[in-house]
Amino acid sequence: MSEADRNMLPDVRAYRLARVQEQLKRANCPAILLYDPVNIRYATDTSNMQIWTGRNPSRYVMIFADGRVIGWEFHSCEHVWSGLSLDVELRHAISWTFFNAGPDVELRAQEWSAEILDVLSVHAPDERRLAVDRLDPFGAACLSKGGITLLDGQAMMEMARSIKSPDELTLMQESIRTCEKGIERMYSELRPGITEQDLWAHLHYENIRHGGEWIETRLLSSGERTNPWMQECSARVLQPGELLAFDTDMVGPNGYCADISRTWTVGHVRPTDAQRTLYAAAFAQVQFNMDLLRPGMTFREFSEKAWKIPDVYLKNRYSCIVHGIGMVDEYPAVAHQVDWASGGYDGQFEAGMTLCVESYIGAEGGTEGVKLEQQVVLTQEGCVPLVSCGFEADWL
Numbered sequence: 001m002s003e004a005d006r007n008m009l010p011d012v013r014a015y016r017l018a019r020v021q022e023q024l025k026r027a028n029c030p031a032i033l034l035y036d037p038v039n040i041r042y043a044t045d046t047s048n049m050q051i052w053t054g055r056n057p058s059r060y061v062m063i064f065a066d067g068r069v070i071g072w073e074f075h076s077c078e079h080v081w082s083g084l085s086l087d088v089e090l091r092h093a094i095s096w097t098f099f100n101a102g103p104d105v106e107l108r109a110q111e112w113s114a115e116i117l118d119v120l121s122v123h124a125p126d127e128r129r130l131a132v133d134r135l136d137p138f139g140a141a142c143l144s145k146g147g148i149t150l151l152d153g154q155a156m157m158e159m160a161r162s163i164k165s166p167d168e169l170t171l172m173q174e175s176i177r178t179c180e181k182g183i184e185r186m187y188s189e190l191r192p193g194i195t196e197q198d199l200w201a202h203l204h205y206e207n208i209r210h211g212g213e214w215i216e217t218r219l220l221s222s223g224e225r226t227n228p229w230m231q232e233c234s235a236r237v238l239q240p241g242e243l244l245a246f247d248t249d250m251v252g253p254n255g256y257c258a259d260i261s262r263t264w265t266v267g268h269v270r271p272t273d274a275q276r277t278l279y280a281a282a283f284a285q286v287q288f289n290m291d292l293l294r295p296g297m298t299f300r301e302f303s304e305k306a307w308k309i310p311d312v313y314l315k316n317r318y319s320c321i322v323h324g325i326g327m328v329d330e331y332p333a334v335a336h337q338v339d340w341a342s343g344g345y346d347g348q349f350e351a352g353m354t355l356c357v358e359s360y361i362g363a364e365g366g367t368e369g370v371k372l373e374q375q376v377v378l379t380q381e382g383c384v385p386l387v388s389c390g391f392e393a394d395w396l
Contacts, residue, residue, distance in 0.1 A: 008167040010085060013045045015167070017067060017086075019160040024065035024131065030124035031064045032131035032153045033116065038327045039133050039157045041255050044069060044088070048080045051214055057136065058095040062116075064123055091115075096138065106138055113142035120148070133157055158331035162324055163352040168256075169377060172326075172354065173386055175212065175252030176375065179260060180389050182206035182250070192240040192267055196220050196233035203248060212252035216328065219371075220246035222266065227362035227369035228316050238266045243275055245371040255327050259356045260387055261373030271395055275368065278361050279395045281313065282370040285359040289321060290376060290383040295351040299334045303344060306337070309361075314338065316369065318360040325356045325375060353378045354386070 020043050024032060034040050035057045037050040043063050053059055053074070062070045069086055072093035081088060094115065095101065096108035120130065130143065131153035140150060164172070182203035189202055200220045207215065218232035223242040225231045238244065245263040252258050263279065265271050271279065288307040306321050317336055324330035335344035349355075354377050362369025372391065376383040 008170065009045070012165065012167045012171065013084070013086065015165045016042050016045075016160070017063070017069075019163070020063050020157070021065055021067055023156040023160045024063070027131065027151060027156060029065065029129050029131050029151055029156075030127040031062050031120065032133070032156060033135070034061045034063065034153070034157070035132070035134040036154070036157070038255075039154075042157070042161055042327060044071065044081075044086060045084065045255075046071070046080050047213075047255060048074055048077055056095070056097055056099060057134070058097070058100070059093050062119060068123060070119060097136075109138040109142050113139065113146055116143065117146045117148070131156055161326045161330050162332075163350060164326065164354050164377070165352075168326075169354070169386075171254040172256040172258075175250070175254060175256040176258040176260070176386055178207060178210040178212055178252045179203070179248050179250045179258030180387070181210065183248070183260065183262065183389050186246070187264065187268075190238070190244060190264060190266060190268065192238055195235050195237055196222055196225075197235055199238070199244070200233045200246070203246075203250065207250055207252055210253060212250065213255060214251050216249040216251065216257075217247065219249065220244070224367055226263075226371070227366045229318065229360045229362065229369055229371055240267050241269050241272075242266050243271075243278075243368045243370065245369065247371060247373060251328065257325055257328050259325050259329070259373060259375055260389070261358075261371045262389065262391070263370045263372060264392070271392075275370075276395050278368065278370040279372075279392060281310065282359040282361040282372045283391055283396060285309070285361070286357050286372050286374050289357050290374065290385075293322070293349060293355070293357075293376075293378060293383050295349055295378060295380060297349050298346055299332060299348070300340070300344065300346045302349070303334055303337045303340055309336070312363045313361050315364040316360065316362045316366075318358045318371075320358060322355050322357050325354050329356075349378055351378055351380050355383070357383070
């Protein structure tokens with residue numbers, strides 16, 4: 001991280017905490033209990049074994065509407081809070097998963113809930129409402145028995161995270177630059193005879209060596225494995241001239257996600273006419289939808305006006321046409337018009353949202369497919385790409 005980025009961290013932390021407080025005040029809720037490691041990172045800028053603690057709920061944080069913070073930290077890990085100007089009260093976490101508590105799960109959960117109730121009674125004595133982002137059944141039951149009304153904290157956190165400050169955009173772009181180094185490395189190493197896993201490892205290498213954190217998926221496939229999409233990388237050996245497609249889903253430096261999809265030919269040879277046709281359609285979808293997006297537009301309106309996928313590609317369409325992006329995939333996820341009745345929900349695009357505009361083009365029963373995705377920030381004038389690595393313009 002550059003010195004300039006370090007200098008802006010206090011402002012980023014203050015902005016994000018204030019966004020959480022704003023959501024609590026809007027909901028007339030005194031506090032939110034956070035278990036999701038990404039939400040904890042957003043609110044406090046602390047991180048501790050995010051993948052592990054995402055599976056093993058063993059650290060948690062309570063944020064009050066007035067800005068007070070209480071952190072329950074994993075065994076002997078108070079040091080992860082060092083260097084922060086945050087005024088935090090640190091306590092020892094009580095874990096009541098079966099892994100940690102065995103047959104005493106219910107007893108530990110009661111002990112845990114008694115402490116949560118006590119904290120609320122001290123800091124919000126007249127309140128019986130608490131937002132939570134993620135909570136196992138025993139914990140929810142214990143708090144309910146204690147007279148607490150639980151609110152949907154995940155919705156509050158998604159809304160808080162949806163609008164980025166200018167400084168957040170700077171940090172996100174550092175993560176994107178790291179991702180692009182990985183993409184450049186993959187591009188230069190892409191040749192027949194290596195495996196999908198060999199190629200994918202180059203993205204991880206660049207992420208880790210530049211201070212990045214983890215990668216959510218392993219979405220890289222080649223040849224016939226590019227259709228349908230959502231096949232993670234394998235030991236398959238790359239063949240000359242076939243398509244190679246990937247989706248980075250990379251949580252890089254500062255905890256921000258770089259979510260970029262590109263499609264190439266193995267050996268960087270000239271594509272066939274069939275490959276060019278697929279690519280042209282995917283590129284058209286991304287560009288049309290980027291040009292369409294404006295602040296104030298509703299999700300429904302965008303879905304109705306979005307690029308119409310030709311019938312031959314409709315069955316294998318991507319799961320959404322655009323989604324939010326921040327530390328990971330975030331609100332909103334906008335459904336295709338054909339999926340609106342079953343999976344759509346309305347809302348409104350706002351300036352300051354960072355988004356990923358998606359496309360997957362591959363015919364049902366086809367031999368190959370093309371995956372493209374562009375990460376953008378939405379301004380008053382429309383979409384501004386955050387990504388500098390280009391598309392295959394000479395294919396069009």
